[in-house]
Amino acid sequence: MGKYWLAAGAAALSLGVSATASYAQTTTVPGEQVGLAVGAPLPEGIYAIDTFTFRSPDGPNATSTDTAVNVPVLVWSTPWKVLGARFEAVVAPPTIFTFGRAAGARDTSINVGTFVGGIFAWDLGNNVGVSYLAGVYLNELNGGRGAGIPLLASNTYRQGFAISYTGDGWNVTANLTYNFYDVPARFGGPNGIPGFYGSQYPTDALNLDLTATKKFGKFEIGAIGYGTTNLPNRGPLAFGSPCAGNFATCGSVVPGGGGRFALGGLVGYDFGKFSVQAWVARDVATSVRQVSPATGLPTNREAYSTEGWFRVIAPLYTVAAAPEPPIPAPLVRKY
Template sequence: MNGRSLTTACRFGTVLLAGAASLFSGQAMAASAAQPGQTVGLPVGAQLPVGLYFVNTSSFGVRDTQPFGSESNINLPTFLWATPWTLFGARLNLATTQPVVASSVRGAPYQSGIGVPLMAAQLAWKIGENFGVSYLFGGYHPVETRFVIQNASLSHRFAATYSGNGLNLTANLLYGIYIDPISPQGTVYPDYLNLDLTATKKFGKWEIGPVAFGSMDLPTRFPGYRRQGQFAVGGLVGYNFGPVNLQAYVTRDVVERNYGGHETRGWLRVIVPIYKENTNSAAPSPSVTGPARFAGR
């Protein structure tokens, strides 16, 4: 796979800033419709080449709740169309994600089902040779799966990426707003902020570096709700296998509030370009070539 093709597959990971799943609802769970850490490792502020891509991020986590641990597996299959159109000088991207979730809370039997699907549009600007910024706006549609978040919400995401010298230095801020903050079962869904951070470097086909993410519930008008938050750190390794790019990382909470315990989570991401436009003008800088997020809350 040449540098431009590899870059295309890697940068497609940006689609994951549109990929999300609903977190588990209930007394011990928070209300982030976007999975904290879901865009870790991705140059989400960079401009995508024109093309159609598929990406899936799968993660498995265990939280140290008592008397038994809480486990969750989340899959985020996503399709992205990086269109040939521009708006306000930015590349227009369209994305859709349908999460599939399974969880066991404090040793209870596993439940599985679909999470809230996301449809989103993103504008990505290339500012200079090695710097880009992006803005995503999307909507999560309601579902009837009771053990996950059920309500509709809006998502705003603001990202910046520096990609010079083989680096991927990215910050992505995710702001979620619920249209209705109360579920049919009476669960409170507060608005939220998530922050995903990446600092990796390429060595040939390999990519390695530290990653981190944080999340917090915003203040709510409902008295008695215990706001939740966390901050996790970890390490990432990626490798380019040719047409398929893989990326794996492990994270661990260093701070948590009202979750009942710290979480350790392993992540695996696969990126497959279905179609991409074969033009040099659409290709981003090869300096970020390589392989391009659900925490049980």
């Protein structure tokens, strides 16, 4: 399968959703695209990819919550090309899980709105590829209203730009993801969280996923890094606005500027009919703060997190490559 199962990263495309503010204000999960050659076009066919992550933040058990996200993805790499780029159709229904550490805390799961999108991937030659993604996480059945998460009460629009080098068993990839939202996200009334009423204004977000791995036969090993940052808020609650602080009239807002960055290592193995990858990463920089069990308010102490990931990639159907044309026999004349 060589570099082609790595190219299936053009399919995964970070189709998960953050469960808590500690992920910063991003719907696309930071780090979900690492280990994948997102910029390389997929061979024609249908691919299934499942990525699972479990995240454990530092902090007191009374206020900290572990989270997990599972992202099943189906990709159709079509036979069609647009301006020289292969078109790949993507669909995915992510699910979020939360696990409270405090005594009596309830575990939850949320089925996030389905992601639908398309990828345009160019092969530039010399083992270099670039891709552009456009898609949307659909707010199906107003799924976020009961959860009290402004992100899930909006459609999330996503763009992605990636470049990959896949020569000689290497996968060196950089992928930039931009999330922006329907604003305001509207709640019809109380949704279980005090203060979350009326209009919500999520901040836009940027994610960066980086990969540098090498294959040795069927094994793969390398380094990964990823991060996210909030962008300045576009809502009416910016500092100095007439609505600032007036939650009853103007709704609430998540401030911009937050973010985090993690580094880690990845290992993988190609079983032939399917491939697996696993990686662990730890925050090296974060603006997230731990919450005081006594007051419920953020403290000055950083809330670093550790994340574990597991992925399975399985080509369900691929089109056989066209055979090489026969080499014509040399013409020999006898004199």
